Every structure is written in structure tokens, then in C-alpha cells.
Amino acid sequence: MSPRGTVLVVDDEPVVRDAAARVCRGEGFAVDCADSAAQARALLARGRYALVLCDLMMPEEDGFSLLAFLASAGWPSPAAVMTGYSTVDAAVRALGEGAVDFVPKPFTVDELGAAVRRAAAAGALRAAAGPAFVPTPSRFQRLDGISWASLEPEGTALVGVCDLFVRSVGGLAAAALGIEGAELEQGRPCAELSGPDGVRHPLLAPLSGRVLAVNAAAAERPSLVEKDPYFAGWLYRIVPSELEAEAARLSGFGAQREWAQGRTL
Amino acid sequence: MFSERLGVKLTAAAGATALVTIGVFALFNIRSHRDSLEAEVARHADQLSEAVKAGTEFDMLLNQRERLQGSIVRMGRAPGIGRVRVLNKAGRVIYSSEPAEVGTTVDRASEACARCHSGGPPVPTLDASQRVRVFRAAGGGRTLGIINPIYNQPSCWTASCHAHAQGVGVLGVLDVTLPLAEVDQSIRRARLEVAVFAAGATLALSLLIGLLARRWVAAPTQALLAGTRRVAGGDLSTSLEARGSDELAQLTRSFNDMTRKLAEARLQLFQSDKMASLGRLAAGVAHEINNPLTGVLTYASFLLKRSEGDAERADDLKVIVRETLRCREIVKSLLDFARQSVPRKVPVDVNEVLERAVAVTANPLVLAKARLVCEPGSGLPRAVVDANQLQQVFINLLVNAADSLGPDGGSVTVRTALRRLPAKGSAHVRAAVCPKRHSLLDREALVDGRPSVKLAARWRGGAGTVHLDPGFGSAAPLRGLGGTEELSLACPDCAADLLVKGKSCPRCGGPVYTFEAPPKGMLEGCPAPGCRWQSWEALEGEGEREFIEASVADTGSGISPENLPRLFEPFFSTKGQKGNGLGLAVIWGIVDNHGGTIRVDSAVGRGSTFTVLLPVRP
Numbered sequence: 001m002s003p004r005g006t007v008l009v010v011d012d013e014p015v016v017r018d019a020a021a022r023v024c025r026g027e028g029f030a031v032d033c034a035d036s037a038a039q040a041r042a043l044l045a046r047g048r049y050a051l052v053l054c055d056l057m058m059p060e061e062d063g064f065s066l067l068a069f070l071a072s073a074g075w076p077s078p079a080a081v082m083t084g085y086s087t088v089d090a091a092v093r094a095l096g097e098g099a100v101d102f103v104p105k106p107f108t109v110d111e112l113g114a115a116v117r118r119a120a121a122a123g124a125l126r127a128a129a130g131p132a133f134v135p136t137p138s139r140f141q142r143l144d145g146i147s148w149a150s151l152e153p154e155g156t157a158l159v160g161v162c163d164l165f166v167r168s169v170g171g172l173a174a175a176a177l178g179i180e181g182a183e184l185e186q187g188r189p190c191a192e193l194s195g196p197d198g199v200r201h202p203l204l205a206p207l208s209g210r211v212l213a214v215n216a217a218a219a220e221r222p223s224l225v226e227k228d229p230y231f232a233g234w235l236y237r238i239v240p241s242e243l244e245a246e247a248a249r250l251s252g253f254g255a256q257r258e259w260a261q262g263r264t265l
Numbered sequence: 266m267f268s269e270r271l272g273v274k275l276t277a278a279a280g281a282t283a284l285v286t287i288g289v290f291a292l293f294n295i296r297s298h299r300d301s302l303e304a305e306v307a308r309h310a311d312q313l314s315e316a317v318k319a320g321t322e323f324d325m326l327l328n329q330r331e332r333l334q335g336s337i338v339r340m341g342r343a344p345g346i347g348r349v350r351v352l353n354k355a356g357r358v359i360y361s362s363e364p365a366e367v368g369t370t371v372d373r374a375s376e377a378c379a380r381c382h383s384g385g386p387p388v389p390t391l392d393a394s395q396r397v398r399v400f401r402a403a404g405g406g407r408t409l410g411i412i413n414p415i416y417n418q419p420s421c422w423t424a425s426c427h428a429h430a431q432g433v434g435v436l437g438v439l440d441v442t443l444p445l446a447e448v449d450q451s452i453r454r455a456r457l458e459v460a461v462f463a464a465g466a467t468l469a470l471s472l473l474i475g476l477l478a479r480r481w482v483a484a485p486t487q488a489l490l491a492g493t494r495r496v497a498g499g500d501l502s503t504s505l506e507a508r509g510s511d512e513l514a515q516l517t518r519s520f521n522d523m524t525r526k527l528a529e530a531r532l533q534l535f536q537s538d539k540m541a542s543l544g545r546l547a548a549g550v551a552h553e554i555n556n557p558l559t560g561v562l563t564y565a566s567f568l569l570k571r572s573e574g575d576a577e578r579a580d581d582l583k584v585i586v587r588e589t590l591r592c593r594e595i596v597k598s599l600l601d602f603a604r605q606s607v608p609r610k611v612p613v614d615v616n617e618v619l620e621r622a623v624a625v626t627a628n629p630l631v632l633a634k635a636r637l638v639c640e641p642g643s644g645l646p647r648a649v650v651d652a653n654q655l656q657q658v659f660i661n662l663l664v665n666a667a668d669s670l671g672p673d674g675g676s677v678t679v680r681t682a683l684r685r686l687p688a689k690g691s692a693h694v695r696a697a698v699c700p701k702r703h704s705l706l707d708r709e710a711l712v713d714g715r716p717s718v719k720l721a722a723r724w725r726g727g728a729g730t731v732h733l734d735p736g737f738g739s740a741a742p743l744r745g746l747g748g749t750e751e752l753s754l755a756c757p758d759c760a761a762d763l764l765v766k767g768k769s770c771p772r773c774g775g776p777v778y779t780f781e782a783p784p785k786g787m788l789e790g791c792p793a794p795g796c797r798w799q800s801w802e803a804l805e806g807e808g809e810r811e812f813i814e815a816s817v818a819d820t821g822s823g824i825s826p827e828n829l830p831r832l833f834e835p836f837f838s839t840k841g842q843k844g845n846g847l848g849l850a851v852i853w854g855i856v857d858n859h860g861g862t863i864r865v866d867s868a869v870g871r872g873s874t875f876t877v878l879l880p881v882r883p
Contacts, residue, residue, distance in 0.1 A: 015560035023563060057552055084555025106558035106593055108586065109566040155702060155783075181649055181882055182610050210784060239784045241696070 005050025006030040007116060008077070010040040010066065012058045016105065020053060020082070023112045029120070037061035041069055049077040051120040053103075056083035056090055067097040078123025080115065082107070091187040091204070092249045095144040100126070100168075102187075102204065114199045122168035140230065141250035143187070143206040148230065149240075149250065156212060157243075159184070160234040161193065161203055161225060169195035172222035176200075177235055182211045184238055186246045191235055193222075207246050209238035272475060272483030279478075280471035287466055291459040298455050302448045306409050307397040314413040314441040317349055326424050334360050334367070347408055347442035351415070352377075354437055376400045377412060377440050390414070399445065407449055410442040485513040489520060501528035502827070547599040554596055562589045594653040598851075610859070612647035615655065615681055615813045615879070622659030623679070626667070633667035634674025635819075642682040648813050648881045654855045655879075661848040662817040662875050669821025669873065678818040684878065685811055688804035689738030691878070694718055695860070696783045699756030699763065705780055707732060710744075715857065717744075718780070721757040722792075724748040730757060737788070738799050749793050754778045765789065772798040811881040812861070818874040824867040832865060852877075 007024040011017045012035055021031040029050060034040035037058060044052070052070065056063035063081050070079055080101040081094040091102040101119040103112055122145060142148040145164035149157050166172055174194040184190045189202030215234050218225050225233035240246070317340060324333045333351075341349045341362020350361035356371045356378060373382045376398055381391065391414070402408040415436045422431040429436055488505050495503045503524055507517035569582040623639060630637055659679075666677045697705040697718045707719035710732045718733040720743070727747040731754075734744075754763045754776075765777045770791035782788045786803035804810075824832065833853040856863045860880045867873035 013556045013559075016556055019560055019563035022567065084552045084559070105555040106560075106562040106589065108562055108590075109570065112563070179612065179649070212784060239696075 004028045005120065006032055006047075007120070008032045008034060008040060008043055008049045008052045008054075010034045010037065010052065010054035010058075010063070011082075012036060012055065016055070016082075020112060023109050024053070024116055026109065027113045027117055029116070037063070037066045037069075040066055044070070044073075044077065051116060051123055052077050052079040053116060053119075054079060054081055056081050056094060063094070064097060067094065067099060071098050075127075078119065078126065080119035082112075089187075092143065095146070095187075096249060096251070100145065110199070111202075114201050117199070118165075118168045118201055121170070122164055125164060125167055141206065141247060141252060143204060143250055146204050147190075147206040149206040150230075150234075151240075151243075152237075155239070157207055157209065157238050157240050158234045159190070159206060159236040159238055161191075161229050163229050165201075165203065166193075166226050166229055169193060169199070169201050171196050172226045173198065175219055175222045175225060175235070177214050177219045178211060180211055180214055183241075184209055184211060184236065186242070186249070193225075203235075206250060207238065207240050208242045209240040211236050211238050213237040270483065271486055272478045275478040275482065276471050276475035279474035280467055283467045283470040284463065287463040291456075291463055295452065295456055295459060299448070299452045302451060303399065303409065303445070306443055306445060306448055307394070307411065310397065310409055310411040310441055310443050311413075313346065313443075314411050314439050317441060318413055318415065318439055321351075326420055328424065330360075334364070338362050338364060345443060345447075347402070347410075347444045348440075349442075350440050352438050352440060354433070354435065359437065377410060377438075381412075381414075402442070402444070407445040408442050409445050410440060413439040413441070415439060481511070482513065485517060489513075489517060492520060492524075496524055496527070501531060502830075551596050551600050554592070558589060558592055558596070562586065562593070565589060591653070595657075598654060598657060610649045610651050613650050613652045613655065615645060615648050615650070615815060616641040618650075618652050618655045619659050619679060619681060619815065622656050622663060625656075626660055626663040629664055629667045630677065633670045634672075635667050635670055636674065636676040638676055638678040640678065640680045642680070645681060645683050645813060646811060646881050648879055650859055650879060651855075654858075658852045658855050658877060659815070659817070661852050662877075665848060665875075666817050666819035666821065666873075669819050669823070671822065675820035675872070677820075679816070680818075681813060681815045683811060683881075684814045685809040686878075687809050688801060688807065689799075690736075691810065691812070691862070692737040692801070692804055693860070694733075694735040694737065694782045694788065697788075698781050698783060699759060699761045700781075701756065701759045701761050703756050703758035703761075705756065706735075712736070719757055720763060720778070721755045721760065722746055723751075723753045723755075725750040731792075733790075737801055737804065738797070743792050743794075746792060746794065749775060752776055752792060754792060770796060770798050772796050812878045813881060814876060814878050816874055816876040818872065820872040823869040823871055824865065824873055825869050829865060829867065833863075 004027070007029045009017050009020045009024065009031060010033075011020065014035075017033050017035065021033055024031045032043055032049070034043055037054075038061060040052065040054065052066070054063045054066050063083070067079055067081070070077065075098065078100045079098070080103065081091075081099045082103040082105055083090055083094075084105040091104070094102055100122045101115055103115045107115075126145070140148050140150045142162055145162050145168075147159065147161055147165070149159050151157050172193055173196050176192040176194075178184070178190060184205040184207065186206065186208045187204050190205035191203045192200045193203055194200045214236055218233050218235055225235070227233070317337075320340075321333055321336060324336065337349050337351070337360045340346065346362075348362050350363075350366065351359045352371060353359050356373060358366050358369050358371065361367050371377060373379075391412075396412050398410050398412075400408055400410065415438060417429055417431070417433050417436050421429045421436065485508075492503050492505045501524055504521050505517045507514040507521070565582055565585040569579060569586060572579040572582055619639075619641060623637065663677065663679070670677075693715055694706075699705060705718050705720065706716040708716045710717045710719065712732070712734045715735045717735055720731050720733065722729060722731045722743070722745075724747050729745055729747065731743040731745040752764070755761060756763060763778050763780055765779050768777045768789075769775060770777055770793065773791060773793050773796040775791050775793040775796060777789050778792055779787055779789045782801065785801065788799065788801045790799035791797075833849050853863060856877055856879070862878045864876045864878075865873060866876070
């Protein structure tokens with residue numbers, strides 16, 4: 001077995017399967033392939049995987065049903081989804097169903113490589129750690145374990161990165177943030193965070209809205225984000241544009257603790 | 266069919282009324298004319314009979330019968346006199362202007378005697394009017410007769426002839442008749458005159474009414490009818506000319522209003538329908554294309570990784586990777602357009618984007634024999650835009666310009682420049698919330714394609730939802746407002762009051778509404794129609810805003826005025842099979858998402874200029 005573990009690639013398109021398999025091998029993983037959710041279930045029954053990388057849109061049984069199967073089995077292996085139907089809804093929904101990450105197709109070698117490594121790390125962290133989350137006030141809402149948003153009394157919201165994400169990329173070496181006035185869109189990249197290995201990871205925004213202010217301190221000292229991701233390490237202050245509809249797709253941090261306990265213990 | 270027409274009906278009704286009115290008037294007029302003429306003749310006859318009586322009295326007293334008969338015959342010959350005769354009590358004709366009659370006895374029932382002897386004892390005295398009779402003479406003409414009783418006097422029974430006894434009251438009667446031929450002729454003439462007058466007046470009145478009915482009623486009604494048929498046939502661009510302020514002009518205006526609203530509603534329905542099918546199409550295309558693109562992208566980037574040291578090959582592969590990434594963005598834009606999503610904006614040199622667009626469209630421009638003139642403005646600030654989307658805008662505009670050129674080609678001129686414009690007239694309300702943070706934007710009621718601001722209004726005698734043009738300082742009046750007296754404006758969701766207490770419009774003194782337009786603070790304005798006062802402190806405080814103006818001008822066929830308003834509708838195309846009608850709709854969506862505006866100036870045969878204004882900072 002490869003030192004980094006095995007990735008199960010599930011896609012009905014041979015070219016995508018092969019391309020994803022090559023990327024995973026390039027990242028040092030062993031690879032199993034399945035061309036349908038049924039075949040993937042058969043493989044999952046035989047052993048654990050470092051990551052299940054599955055397509056959302058497949059002809060007979062889609063990726064969501066595979067996520068549901070994994071959830072019912074208590075997440076023996078973490079899953080990340082990739083899809084050509086890259087609507088934000090699909091991405092956010094997949095994250096809500098328990099996927100640790102989301103990669104839109106088509107992807108470059110570097111993009112998928114970074115995502116696979118990050119997702120495998122996040123899956124391992126979740127499986128190992130238990131309730132290792134920073135206690136936060138109830139107004140904090142998160143997009144899975146990736147990013148968080150916190151509503152302020154004035155109607156604006158702070159946006160930042162979750163500790164799980166930081167730890168899954170192995171700490172922060174640099175943070176490339178957007179500019180004031182830019183528009184964020186929920187489930188779309190809003191910043192590029194680089195790990196110590198120099199690999200750049202897109203951070204998906206938890207809410208849509210216009211950026212009012214950028215935390216210059218966070219951009220200058222990524223270590224601040226790493227140490228205090230929920231308070232001093234915030235990234236943007238935004239005016240949410242679709243708050244009501246989008247907030248429903250986020251979950252509270254209490255739920256994350258339950259999740260961590262329920263799935264791992 | 267002819268008699269069914271409103272104008273004809275009105276004219277016929279007016280003509281009939283005139284005819285009846287004038288006819289009745291004429292009837293009474295002729296009758297009174299005849300009566301007065303007959304009265305005149307009767308007076309004349311009375312005088313005449315008195316004169317005859319006076320003239321013959323002496324001869325009677327002297328009992329000169331021969332002379333009397335001679336005088337009476339002479340009198341009967343005078344012009345205008347019919348017959349003069351004297352009858353005794355028994356009805357025997359004693360003297361007559363027609364000598365053959367003398368000696369005959371007149372029946373008591375005859376017209377001359379009937380007045381006094383109609384049943385019962387004879388009436389000794391009669392009024393002048395009762396002594397007169399009009400009858401039809403044996404000759405056929407109408408005749409007026411007057412009888413004058415000859416009463417017994419002392420001289421009669423004291424006369425030497427002793428003809429009459431003292432105890433008798435009435436001795437006999439003098440009967441004078443006058444033919445009424447002249448009177449009848451005069452009446453006939455008057456009747457003819459009146460008839461001619463009545464016909465003429467009726468005709469003139471009918472013509473006048475007909476003309477006015479045609480002008481005021483029939484013509485506008487016909488126009489409305491034709492307009493309604495056109496609308497029923499599906500042509501919702503129908504607009505009728507409304508002249509004046511009468512009910513029909515008001516009806517025409519409300520017809521125009523209704524048609525416009527109908528057109529807007531249909532357009533919105535149509536648009537949302539199109540957007541829904543486009544969304545499904547785009548999603549399908551995205552899924553189908555993204556899988557093969559994944560193969561191209563990953564294998565190209567693999568090759569690129571392995572080509573270190575081979576600079577030439579690496580450069581070629583970089584082109585493949587870059588262009589595949591562009592494909593990815595285009596597919597994403599397609600999805601974004603279908604979802605009308607927000608662009609990903611970063612500071613960009615617009616001239617650089619334009620240069621890339623020109624490079625991409627070099628081929629179609631050469632094929633169209635276009636002479637490209639590029640005049641990029643110098644010293645432009647970097648604008649916060651989505652470079653890929655902006656490039657798409659330029660590419661679409663350049664391809665459209667090339668397509669519009671005729672077979673001999675022409676020139677396409679591209680310019681960019683920096684413009685500084687005040688907020689008024691260039692900014693739009695993109696978000697609006699009440700004090701309890703309910704959104705006031707109404708995506709169902711669009712103004713120039715942008716969601717309007719919806720307010721719940723109450724005024725004296727009415728209430729309803731009103732819509733505010735989102736353009737700051739443009740056509741500010743609220744649509745649907747029925748009055749400003751006792752006005753209240755509130756949030757349609759929570760009824761929070763949106764009128765500012767104690768503040769009045771600095772221009773007209775009316776009430777002032779306010780709402781928050783995030784993220785640019787409060788907006789205030791006057792709801793009075795006609796007063797267009799608005800204030801948006803945060804924006805006006807920023808002073809003039811910077812815009813990048815980019816224009817693409819061609820010397821092509823131009824756009825006909827009737828096509829101009831539909832230009833930015835999805836699936837509207839004048840290119841037939843060549844275009845899908847999405848290009849300009851995509852452009853409009855992109856420009857609007859950037860907070861910009863797009864304008865078209867076009868003259869058929871001389872070419873079109875598309876001008877895009879993009880704010881430097883969103």
C-alpha cells in the first residue's frame with residue numbers, strides 16, 4: 001500500500017477517471033477506479049480509502065446516493081466530489097451531505113492535486129480528532145469545514161477560514177485575498193490560501209455579497225489566520241446579498257461538534 | 266354593415282331629430298300663418314258686409330228693389346269678392362250678385378244658415394267670429410263666407426212700403442263670400458318654403474354632425490378598433506395617437522398604457538420562459554462539455570509538466586492550457602448567464618482586454634473586409650471588472666460590427682476613454698431595504714430591465730403598490746400612484762413607514778420618502794409626480810464617478826428604428842440562421858452586472874455605434 005493511502009475514483013467517463021487517477025498517483029496515492037456508484041459500493045465494502053473522489057452526475061445512480069451510502073455507513077472513508085455541472089447549489093449541497101471538498105470540472109493537474117491532498121488530510125483529521133474545534137458564539141455559521149461567516153449587528157458579515165481547512169492544508173504560508181468592492185459568491189472561490197508546500201488552495205466563500213473591507217493584517221501575516229482563524233484572523237467584511245436563502249445552506253458549529261463525535265466515536 | 270357604423274348612426278339620429286323638430290315647428294308656423302291670414306280675410310269680409318249694409322240701407326228703406334239688385338250685382342263684380350246676397354227669414358234669396366239665384370230658397374241646413382238654425386230656436390245674435398264660415402265652393406276653391414243679420418229697426422216698420430211688421434227681430438241676412446284662393450296660394454308658398462328650409466337645415470345639420478362625429482367619435486373609435494385588433498393579433502408594440510383630453514383621448518391613452526403594460530408582462534413572461542429553457546440547455550451543455558475538457562486540460566497540463574527544458578513545446582502546451590481554461594470560463598459564463606450570477610471582478614486594464622478581443626476577432630474582421638481602427642484612450646485607470654466577461658462583450662460587439670458590413674466591407678472603429686459623470690443619471694439602486702431590512706426590490710416589475718423598488722402606498726381615496734424607477738435621478742415619479750394627498754408609503758412586507766417625519770421636499774414642499782440602498786446609505790426622494798427631486802447623500806458625496814467608456818462603431822447597414830427597442834432581448838436576431846439572438850442579451854446582462862450601461866446610436870445605411878459605460882469602481 002502506498003504511504004499516503006488509496007483514492008477511489010468514481011466517474012462514468014473513462015477519460016475523466018484516467019485523468020483523475022493519474023493526478024492522484026502523481027500526488028503519491030494508490031488508486032482504485034469505479035465506473036458507477038454500484039461498483040464503488042462493492043469496492044468500499046472491501047476496505048477503507050483515504051478518499052473517495054466521486055462524480056456527482058452519473059447515469060444510473062448519482063454521487064449524492066454514494067454520499068448517502070457513506071453517511072449511513074458512518075463515513076468509513078471521507079469523500080470529495082467533482083462535477084461538470086458546477087453550479088453552486090450542487091457544490092453546497094454536496095458539502096452539506098458530508099463531502100469534505102468540491103472540485104469543479106474541468107480541472108488542471110495542480111487544482112485536482114491540491115484538492116485531493118487537502119481532502120484526504122481533512123478526512124484523516126476528522127476521523128482522528130474528535131471535537132477539536134474552537135468554541136465559537138452561536139452567530140457563527142460554516143460551509144462544512146471550509147469557511148465560516150458571522151453576522152454582525154449592523155447587517156454586515158465577517159467571513160473567514162475554518163481551522164479544519166487550515167490544518168488540512170498543513171498551515172498557512174500565504175493568503176491571496178480579493179479586493180474591496182469585489183463580489184463573493186457562495187460556493188465559489190473567494191481567496192487563495194497557500195500551504196507551506198507552496199500549493200495554492202481556493203477557499204470557497206460561505207456567503208454571497210460585496211466586500212466592504214479586507215483584513216489587511218490577515219493578508220500580511222498568514223500566521224494570524226492560522227492561530228486565530230475565527231476572530232483576529234477574519235478575511236473579509238461583506239454586505240450579504242442573498243442572506244436568507246444562503247444561510248439555510250450553512251450549519252452551526254454545534255452541529256460540527258456533534259458531527260465529529262457522531263461520526264468518529 | 267354601413268348602417269352599423271357609429272358615425273352613420275349618430276348622423277341619422279341627429280338628422281331625424283332635426284327633421285322632426287323642424288317639421289313640428291313648421292306645422293305650427295304654417296297653421297298660425299293660415300289662421301292669421303284667414304282672420305284678416307274675415308275682418309275684411311266683415312267690414313265689407315257692413316259697408317254693403319250701410320250702402321244699401323237707404324235703398325232698402327225706400328224699397329228700391331231694382332236699384333238694390335243692381336248695386337249688389339255691381340258689388341259682386343268687384344275683384345276679390347265672391348258673392349253678395351240678401352236672404353229673408355224664410356231662406357229665400359231676395360237679392361244676389363248672381364241674378365239666377367234670386368227667388369231660390371236656401372236650405373236651413375246649408376252652410377250659410379246652419380250657424381243660427383242648427384236645431385232649436387234660431388239664435389238672434391252672433392259674434393263676428395261665429396258669423397264667419399269657411400267652406401269649399403261648388404267651383405272647388407276654398408271660400409270664406411260671412412253673414413250679417415239685418416235687424417228690424419223703427420225705420421223699417423215706419424217706412425212707406427210697410428214691408429215689415431214691428432214685432433219681428435231679424436228681417437233677414439246679408440251673406441258675403443270671399444274666395445280664399447290668394448290665402449291658399451300664400452299658404453302653399455309658405456309650406457313649400459318651410460319644406461325647403463327644413464330639408465336644407467336637416468341636411469346641413471346632418472352633415473355638420475356627421476363631420477364632427479367622424480372627427481371626434483368615429484375616427485378615434487376606428488383607430489382604437491384597429492389598434493385593438495392589432496393587439497389581439499399579437500402586435501403589442503401598437504401605440505395610438507391621443508389628441509385632446511376628451512373621454513376617447515383618455516381611453517386611447519389608457520389603451521396605450523394597457524398595451525405597454527401587457528407588452529412588458531408578456532416580455533417578462535417570455536424572458537423568464539426563455540431563461541428557464543436556456544438554463545436547462547446551458548446546464549446540459551456544461552455537463553457534456555466539461556468532461557471532455559477535463560481530459561484535454563489534465564493531459565495538457567501533464568504534458569506541460571513533462572516538457573520542462575523544451576521551451577518551444579512548453580509554450581505551445583501553455584496555449585492549449587490557457588485556451589482550455591478560457592473554454593472553462595465560457596461554459597461557466599453560460600451557466601452564470603442562465604442564473605444571472607455576479608461576475609468575478611478584479612482590477613483590469615480595459616485596453617488589454619480590448620486588445621485580446623481584437624486578436625480573437627481578427628479572422629471574422631478580415632473575412633468581412635473590415636478596416637479596423639483602434640483608438641485606445643491613454644492613462645485609463647484599471648477598472649474592477651470580470652476580464653473574461655468584458656472580453657466576451659468586446660468580442661460580441663466586434664463580431665456584430667463585422668456582420669453588419671456589406672459585401673464591400675467598411676470600417677470598424679473601437680475607442681476607449683475615461684469619463685467622469687455625476688451620480689445623478691448614471692447610478693442605479695441595486696439593493697433597497699426597509700428599516701426592518703426587508704428587501705424592497707421587485708424583480709417582477711422591471712424598468713429598463715432592472716428590478717424596480719416596490720412600495721405599499723395609500724392616498725386619499727385609494728391604495729396600492731407603487732414602483733419606483735431604480736435609476737437615480739432619472740424618471741423618478743412613482744408608477745401607479747393615484748394621488749399625493751394624505752399619502753403614506755410603507756414597506757410591503759412589514760408596513761414600516763417610509764416617509765420622513767418633519768421633512769419636506771426642498772423643491773416642491775411635499776412629503777419625502779426614504780429607504781436604505783446598501784451599501785451606499787440612505788436614498789431620499791419626493792413622491793409627487795412632476796417633482797423629480799431625489800437625494801443620495803453617500804453617492805453625491807463621492808462627487809463625479811469615473812467610468813470607462815468603450816465604443817465600437819461600424820459603417821454597416823445600421824439598425825432600423827423598429828428593431829432598436831428589441832435589440833437586447835434574448836433570442837432577438839436580425840441575422841437569420843447566422844445568429845442565435847443571445848449575443849446582445851449576454852452583453853446586456855454582463856454590462857448590467859458590472860453596474861454599467863450600454864447605449865446604441867444607429868442610422869440605417871450609415872452604421873451603428875454601441876457605447877458601453879463601465880464604472881471604474883463597482
